[in-house]
Amino acid sequence: MTAPREMFEAREGEQKLEHDPAAVPADGGVVFIGRIASPWTTRDSCPKNMRAARETGQPALLTIDAPFRSGLQGLERASHVVILSWLHHAPRNLIVQKPRHAAEAKGVFGLRSPARPNPIGLHVAKLVGLDIAAGRIDIEAIDALDGTPVIDIKPYFASTDAVPEATIEGREER
Numbered sequence: 001m002t003a004p005r006e007m008f009e010a011r012e013g014e015q016k017l018e019h020d021p022a023a024v025p026a027d028g029g030v031v032f033i034g035r036i037a038s039p040w041t042t043r044d045s046c047p048k049n050m051r052a053a054r055e056t057g058q059p060a061l062l063t064i065d066a067p068f069r070s071g072l073q074g075l076e077r078a079s080h081v082v083i084l085s086w087l088h089h090a091p092r093n094l095i096v097q098k099p100r101h102a103a104e105a106k107g108v109f110g111l112r113s114p115a116r117p118n119p120i121g122l123h124v125a126k127l128v129g130l131d132i133a134a135g136r137i138d139i140e141a142i143d144a145l146d147g148t149p150v151i152d153i154k155p156y157f158a159s160t161d162a163v164p165e166a167t168i169e170g171r172e173e174r
Contacts, residue, residue, distance in 0.1 A: 013105035015096035021117040022092045032149035033071075034064035034135065036085060040145050043089070049112070050123055053141035059128065060142040062150055064135035072132045078155035081127050081139070086149040087119035121148070124156055 010016055038060040040046035047053040053060075062083065064072060075081065094115045098105040108116045121144055129138035137153070 010094060011098050013096070013098040014094055015105075017093045017095050017117070020093040030086065030151055032065075032086065032151060033068040033153075034062050034150040036083075036142060036144050036146065036148040036150060037061045037063065038142050038144055038146045038148070040143075043145070046145055047141075047143045050125065050141065050143050053143040056141060058141060060125075060139050060144075062137040062139065062153070064137065064150070064153075066135065069132055069135040072130065072135070072137070072153075075127070075137075075153070075155060076130050078127055080124055080156035080158075081137070082154040082156050082161070083121075083123040083125060083139075083142070083150060084152040084154075085121035085123065085144050086151050087114040087121045087144070088149060089145060090114035090116070090119040092117055092119060120151070124161075 038046075039058045047056060090113075092115070094113075095108055095117075096105050097108060097111055097113055097115060099111065099113065114121065123142055123144065125139035125142055127137065128140055130136070
């Protein structure tokens with residue numbers, strides 16, 4: 001199983017916040033609507049992004065809690081879904097990070113790292129199957145640990161969500 005977030009030590013060049021956001025009273029009520037079931041049980045085994053997750057060929061599924069299942073009506077029209085998750089094992093107190101592959105440290109909002117003040121994961125996945133009565137959403141893959149809470153699901157609209165000309169200076173898309 002993964003180590004609790006307080007056990008993560010900052011690397012050289014990283015900066016922690018004075019207070020862990022997890023210890024601050026919430027200003028919004030986030031409700032978990034379900035859980036992700038994936039083959040990934042440790043940070044080391046978990047793919048680093050959705051492209052790597054798809055390349056494993058390992059499917060995943062979401063189980064939506066009973067009170068929220070009627071909200072799945074109409075989702076079957078989508079070929080892909082956007083899943084927002086709560087990365088509950090990620091540290092929340094790193095504000096500057098130095099990824100292993102990077103030469104320089106960067107602010108958390110310039111990275112896609114799960115370690116952030118509000119550890120919200122963003123996943124775009126192909127919808128493979130949907131059983132509304134059971135609250136089951138089968139997807140082709142996911143880059144999240146088994147048991148990760150789901151906070152929202154939205155249909156992916158290529159016509160409005162895709163931005164083909166988007167770039168990150170000095171970085172190739174991987």
